[in-house]
Every structure is written in C-alpha cells, then in structure tokens.
Amino acid sequence: MGRQHALLLPYPAQGHVLPLMELAHRMVSHGFTITFINTHFNHARLLSAMPTFCSNTNPSINFISIPDGLQPGDDRNHVANLCKALMTIMPLHLEELIIKMMHEQPEHDKPTCLIADETMAWAFDVAKKTGLRVAAFWPASAATFTSMRNIPKLIQDGIIHQHDGSAKTSGPSGEIFRLSPGIPMMNVNHLFWNCLLDSESNKVIFHCINTNNESIKNAEFVVCNSFYEAEKPVFDYLNSSKILAIGPLLSGRRFGKPAGVFWAEDTTCKAWLDEQDVNSVIYVAFGSLAILDERQFQELALGLELTGRPFLWVVRPDITGKAIIDLPKGFKDQIGDRGMVVQWSPQQEVLAHPAVSCFMSHCGWNSTMEGVSNGVPFLCWPYFADQHLNQTYICDVWKTGLKMISDENNMITKDQIRDKVEELLGDGEMKKRALEMKEMATKGVDKGGSSFQNFNTFVSAMQV
Numbered sequence: 001m002g003r004q005h006a007l008l009l010p011y012p013a014q015g016h017v018l019p020l021m022e023l024a025h026r027m028v029s030h031g032f033t034i035t036f037i038n039t040h041f042n043h044a045r046l047l048s049a050m051p052t053f054c055s056n057t058n059p060s061i062n063f064i065s066i067p068d069g070l071q072p073g074d075d076r077n078h079v080a081n082l083c084k085a086l087m088t089i090m091p092l093h094l095e096e097l098i099i100k101m102m103h104e105q106p107e108h109d110k111p112t113c114l115i116a117d118e119t120m121a122w123a124f125d126v127a128k129k130t131g132l133r134v135a136a137f138w139p140a141s142a143a144t145f146t147s148m149r150n151i152p153k154l155i156q157d158g159i160i161h162q163h164d165g166s167a168k169t170s171g172p173s174g175e176i177f178r179l180s181p182g183i184p185m186m187n188v189n190h191l192f193w194n195c196l197l198d199s200e201s202n203k204v205i206f207h208c209i210n211t212n213n214e215s216i217k218n219a220e221f222v223v224c225n226s227f228y229e230a231e232k233p234v235f236d237y238l239n240s241s242k243i244l245a246i247g248p249l250l251s252g253r254r255f256g257k258p259a260g261v262f263w264a265e266d267t268t269c270k271a272w273l274d275e276q277d278v279n280s281v282i283y284v285a286f287g288s289l290a291i292l293d294e295r296q297f298q299e300l301a302l303g304l305e306l307t308g309r310p311f312l313w314v315v316r317p318d319i320t321g322k323a324i325i326d327l328p329k330g331f332k333d334q335i336g337d338r339g340m341v342v343q344w345s346p347q348q349e350v351l352a353h354p355a356v357s358c359f360m361s362h363c364g365w366n367s368t369m370e371g372v373s374n375g376v377p378f379l380c381w382p383y384f385a386d387q388h389l390n391q392t393y394i395c396d397v398w399k400t401g402l403k404m405i406s407d408e409n410n411m412i413t414k415d416q417i418r419d420k421v422e423e424l425l426g427d428g429e430m431k432k433r434a435l436e437m438k439e440m441a442t443k444g445v446d447k448g449g450s451s452f453q454n455f456n457t458f459v460s461a462m463q464v
C-alpha cells in the first residue's frame with residue numbers, strides 16, 4: 001500500500017479552516033500526505049497572522065491556494081455572495097489544479113482522494129470527474145446536518161416553503177418541530193438557512209444546500225466534528241455507517257501547531273490567566289464572524305465591569321463592523337488588572353486553563369465543542385446560522401449553560417449580564433453536568449473511544 005495523498009478543501013472561514021487543519025495533522029499521523037487548499041485571500045491572512053506559518057507546519061502538509069471568485073475589497077463575510085462566487089469560479093480552478101497534479105507528480109505522489117467541506121459539495125463532482133475518491137467534512141453539529149438533509153421531508157410535512165425554505169406557519173416564536181423523538185426541538189426560524197441575517201442570503205443558501213444534498217451522494221463518508229455521546233439520538237436517527245463522528249477535533253490537546261488562525265494570537269493572556277484564582281475568570285469570545293452593534297458592545301463592557309469578577313474578553317478588530325472600536329469612557333481605568341482585552345486569544349488553551357470559570361459565547365460549533373471538552377459552563381449569546389440550535393443543545397439538552405435574552409429594545413443589558421454570571425456560577429449542578437460532558441468527550445477521543453474508532457475506520461477505508 002502506497003502513501004495516500006489527500007487534497008483537503010475547507011470552506012473559506014475561520015471556523016471551518018481550523019478544524020480541517022487539525023484533521024490534516026491527524027491524517028498525517030496515519031501516514032497520509034496532505035495538500036491543503038486555501039483561497040488566495042485566506043492564505044495571505046494565515047501568513048500575516050503568523051509569517052512562519054507554512055515553514056513551521058508538518059512537512060507532510062503542503063499549503064497551496066486558488067482564487068475564491070471575489071474581487072479585492074469585496075466583503076468575504078457576506079455568506080451568500082461568497083458562496084455564489086465559490087460555486088461559480090472555484091470548480092474550474094480546482095479541476096485545473098487536480099489535472100495538473102495528476103500530470104506532473106510522480107506516480108507515488110499523485111492525489112488519491114479529496115476531502116472537502118460539506119458546504120463546498122460542488123467539489124465532489126469535480127473530484128469524481130477527475131477520478132478521485134471523495135469524503136465530506138462537516139465541522140458543525142449532526143443536528144444541523146440532519147436538518148439540512150431533511151429539507152425534502154420538511155417541505156412534504158408542510159413545515160417550510162419549497163421555494164425558499166422559510167416557515168410555512170408563522171407565529172411570534174416561529175414553528176417548533178421535532179424530526180424524531182429524542183432529537184432536539186427545532187424552531188423553523190432558527191434553521192441554518194433561515195438565520196443568515198437577510199432574506200436574500202437565506203434564499204441563496206437554501207438553494208446551495210439543496211444542490212449540496214445531491215452532490216453529497218458522491219461522498220463515501222461524512223466525517224463530523226461532533227461525538228456520538230453528545231448527539232446520540234441524531235446519530236441513531238441518521239442510522240448510517242457513512243456518517244462518522246470523530247470529534248471534538250479542537251480541544252486543549254491538539255495535534256496540530258501552528259493553529260491556522262486568521263488573527264495573530266495574543267499569548268500574553270496565558271501569563272495573566274496564571275495569576276488568577278482557579279475557577280474565577282469569565283471568558284468572553286464570539287468567534288470569527290459575529291458582529292455586535294456599538295450600543296450592545298458598550299453595554300457588554302459595562303456588564304463585565306458590573307460583575308466585579310476577572311474577565312478575559314476577545315475584542316476582534318472587526319467586532320462592531322467599524323474600523324474604530326470605542327470602549328466606554330474610563331473603562332480601562334475602572335478595570336485595571338481585573339480584566340484583560342485581547343484581539344484574538346489561543347482559545348483552546350484558554351478554555352483548558354483552570355482559572356476559567358465560564359464561557360460567554362456566540363455558540364459557534366467549534367467554540368461549543370471546545371467549551372464542552374474542557375468542562376466549562378456557558379452563557380449563550382447566539383448570533384446566526386446554526387448557533388441557536390447549538391444553544392438549544394447547551395441549555396436544553398446537556399443543561400450546561402444559560403441563555404442571554406434580548407429585552408424589548410433588542411439589547412442584552414448590563415444588569416442581565418451580571419445576574420446571569422452570578423446565577424451560572426452559583427449553580428453547582430451546572431458545573432457538575434459540564435464536567436460529565438467533558439468526561440464523555442475525552443473518553444470519545446481517547447484510545448478505544450467512539451470518535452477514536454470512527455476516525456480509524458475512516459482513515460483505514462481511505463487507505464485501501
């Protein structure tokens with residue numbers, strides 16, 4: 001058996017690149033050579049966040065890039081425009097790349113398979129055409145995956161409209177349904193494609209998902225960054241040997257360094273955490289895409305001040321969508337050493353630090369899995385996409401967190417922030433359950449665990 005050469009293609013966003021890069025490192029440890037295909041735009045970001053990025057990486061991983069179809073200066077956080085551009089332009093570049101590699105590389109080094117993000121399912125058609133084996137990577141929950149695969153059923157059951165996936169029956173809290181007993185309740189208005197900030201984007205993504213539902217039939221496996229024990233009813237409902245839970249990929253104990261981040265990590269917060277009491281620090285971070293309006297941003301700062309507790313707050317340079325970020329007047333003096341603000345943290349290490357007591361999060365799936373695998377309870381502040389459903393898992397299924405709730409002015413107030421922190425940290429049962437989840441997650445990835453075994457099944461099958 002020769003050394004297998006896998007092409008890995010992420011959706012071009014931080015929450016997708018990071019876990020796929022971790023998968024690349026794990027595959028290398030099982031004898032694969034990897035070509036990791038970023039967009040030109042993200043490749044440049046990775047290099048500017050860490051100039052030694054490529055040279056410091058495992059020599060069995062080769063980084064290359066192709067165009068994403070957008071122009072310089074275009075907004076790449078606009079999910080619908082990005083997806084449209086990717087689907088139109090990228091297939092040609094990917095096909096050209098594969099054909100070139102097939103021609104130019106020596107026999108023992110030719111690519112053998114493509115593992116692409118499920119949201120880039122058009123790539124499976126390209127791979128099939130060029131004779132590569134295909135697997136899909138799904139970076140989020142199996143519940144979200146299931147909701148997308150069940151679009152035909154939701155249409156048939158009269159839950160969503162066929163033309164755009166929106167709710168058929170409307171009400172103040174949307175229509176709530178359950179796909180099958182044990183699966184978390186879902187709100188039609190919170191389905192992934194109904195939650196992308198504007199109706200045009202929702203429609204575009206709904207159509208992408210329908211196209212992907214066809215292309216994914218080409219994939220031999222779907223490897224999912226979740227673990228069986230976290231979503232047992234969903235995996236049982238899917239009842240497919242093709243869908244393999246192999247997560248959590250990103251925890252405190254990662255294989256892969258460098259991390260593959262788009263912003264330089266501020267590692268000074270680790271020394272600051274070392275000086276804090278055990279189980280004392282509120283960690284606040286909203287992933288790579290969420291935006292807070294300026295009023296809400298200021299209120300959050302005041303809320304953290306009001307808690308009187310130490311906090312570590314990730315304020316991404318684009319968190320308010322504006323070039324300049326204004327903290328409330330006098331905030332830094334008021335806070336002194338009690339709080340630390342960074343632009344980007346080494347999050348997996350932060351969450352594994354004993355000083356961290358809770359995680360105020362937008363509930364992106366990676367952040368959710370990272371909190372879970374470190375036994376950290378959550379304060380949930382979802383923004384869009386799958387994050388409401390992830391909140392349902394945290395608060396209603398695993399019961400390891402509390403929901404932050406907007407008031408009539410669409411604000412999460414400073415008083416609520418203080419009160420929810422106190423409620424969460426005063427609830428010993430919540431922490432106990434979080435530690436139980438941690439134990440399950442850890443067991444899953446340890447030798448002999450469910451994710452460990454699924455990963456072995458996957459790599460062995462792709463090596464035949």
Ligand SMILES: O=c1ccn([C@@H]2O[C@H](COP(=O)(O)OP(=O)(O)O[C@H]3O[C@H](CO)[C@@H](O)[C@H](O)[C@H]3O)[C@@H](O)[C@H]2O)c(=O)[nH]1
Pocket residue numbers: 013014015016018139140250261285286287288289290314343344345346347348363364365366367368370384385386387
């Ligand atoms: O200061 C920070 C903040 C975040 N992260 C990392 O960045 C990743 C963020 O991923 P995630 O929590 O999933 O959030 P998003 O960046 O918002 O991810 C997008 O992709 C996810 C996977 O599909 C979806 O679940 C989200 O809704 C979607 O917004 C995580 O690994 C974090 O550890 C850092 O390393 N440092």
